[in-house]
Amino acid sequence: MSEMLDTQSAWLDEAELQSVRDRLPMVYVDAVPVRVDSLGQVTEVGLLLRVLPDGSISRAIVSGRVLYGERIRDALMRHLEKDLGSMALPSVPTSPQPFTVVEYFPDPSVTGFHDPRQHAVSLAFIVPINGDPTPSLDSLDLIWVTPIEAVSMAFQSQMSGGQDRLVRMALAHCGLLP
Amino acid sequence: MSEMLDTQSAWLDEAELQSVRDRLPMVYVDAVPVRVDSLGQVTEVGLLLRVLPDGSISRAIVSGRVLYGERIRDALMRHLEKDLGSMALPSVPTSPQPFTVVEYFPDPSVTGFHDPRQHAVSLAFIVPINGDPTPSLDSLDLIWVTPIEAVSMAFQSQMSGGQDRLVRMALAHCGLLP
Amino acid sequence: MSEMLDTQSAWLDEAELQSVRDRLPMVYVDAVPVRVDSLGQVTEVGLLLRVLPDGSISRAIVSGRVLYGERIRDALMRHLEKDLGSMALPSVPTSPQPFTVVEYFPDPSVTGFHDPRQHAVSLAFIVPINGDPTPSLDSLDLIWVTPIEAVSMAFQSQMSGGQDRLVRMALAHCGLLP
């Protein structure tokens, strides 16, 4: 299946994708990777370190586009694997109900969630990581921080596009917003 | 704002939209219109009567595309107004969390939700209607049925694309699936 | 019905209720009153001013016990009416799914949500107020503040028992946590 998707994705080449991005909202998924204890309670949040298109460095969660013909669960798993490696063993939620929907706009003033490239509508999920994640090629680093650290200025200021707020919204949904 | 959106929508002409529909998932919203009593409990579900692209007639809920630059709430309100008129006075929910996400595919076997034209990812909401709705030009009729009637074979068999299931999922979310 | 409930409530007199409170979790509802715009987006949060059992004054949301035989919706409506008056015209949500469940314990270290009198499990809802609320006998005052004001130190520090966090969790659920 992923081969088929790659073919389709290739079929929409970069120039075409760029053209469409100016005229249609893109479907995205955001996944907040977490470690949980034996009772399912979040103990740590996983933050990637990424180089952004403009060359700056940013802490980030897992995020990516849903392809034509791809199910939400497949997109989540594909992006989790791409960012955290094949040994991460993520538990994608049983329900398609996201904990929130994030609307990224090129204009940061609309919702506070910002993507200079496009208007993206992103379904956001909290995903427990049970295995041994390793940051992939796209990521420079992966760190695990406690909920309190995750909402600290030190880490919040390192995230961009509103992902600092998304992490706090995820913790709020888990009853753990400090 | 709607003028700006119309312009952008026009800019992506029918041929272009058709071309993109084969290559990108579309962002949709589904709204299940309901009547509620003074305690907020659903008493009736609103069903439109529509002529489908193939000329057949179908009961349907409110459903439509999210445009580039348009917020989810604006898209919900626009489609509710288009289908139920400007006196419907809908209460769009306070939270962007949909009660479910529906994945419509051209292939009906993938999820059971089917749209022959496209792959659509639809955020589904339950929307109380407080005013005086009137079916618009696009709809032949609007009827209000009880939850028990809504899940009866008589009405379920008149819906298409999986919207019969979506109505049952909405009632389940409200604690009212018979 | 409320007469029947009052009788039953009276039947469990204060001494008995006190005794049971040491041995069983109580069922509660929390309602965050909000004002919404025509698109359903939260514009303001309502905060009551209350005298707590210990004589201190605190900003608070609507909160109260569910009685024997009482439905969640009836309890929500009863407490909203008691605190905001009979002209408040609240829109109780269509779904019984709360946006969160708050666990109040006599020991503030368990969850951070604290009730010195009891262990209470509270279903929390966001409730749009459409009418003309007036603070009732139990409340000294009712003010409406923007989301940004609601999470400011000025107001957060005036709430107790963890309700400051609950207000932030409600705003996060609405996509409006600053």
Added chain:
Amino acid sequence: MSEMLDTQSAWLDEAELQSVRDRLPMVYVDAVPVRVDSLGQVTEVGLLLRVLPDGSISRAIVSGRVLYGERIRDALMRHLEKDLGSMALPSVPTSPQPFTVVEYFPDPSVTGFHDPRQHAVSLAFIVPINGDPTPSLDSLDLIWVTPIEAVSMAFQSQMSGGQDRLVRMALAHCGLLP
């Protein structure tokens, strides 16, 4: 901790518990045990076989009381372990938000959810089972059925108290109501 809870539970002896059950709603948790595939999609629902207080036999999901001082997660884990054994390895959800709240009343006409002993307010969760569950002393049997089997008359008619509906509501929440 469970020793402390047992002591407190014993302290509220059967006669006292019976007396209180006539006058206060009880806090419950319901857990629908499921098997999931590698993408998190539900493939099977677990149904216990139980002897009810009246001697009849019924298919059932995991359900039980929350004790004084006990967290929701601890109650879920305790009842899952009691019914499915210590090797079941359940994944209790990260969020305290239940997929629904079930109101069981002695009068079956109020909500359709029925408990002849009491008024119970139950937080319902879908819980993936990753290990090797074995029915415990309280259960005669545990079977795993597909979503389609779970909603078939054969199994729906074997459930009581409205748990047939709760299973359908759980499947609806997972996007899998047939």
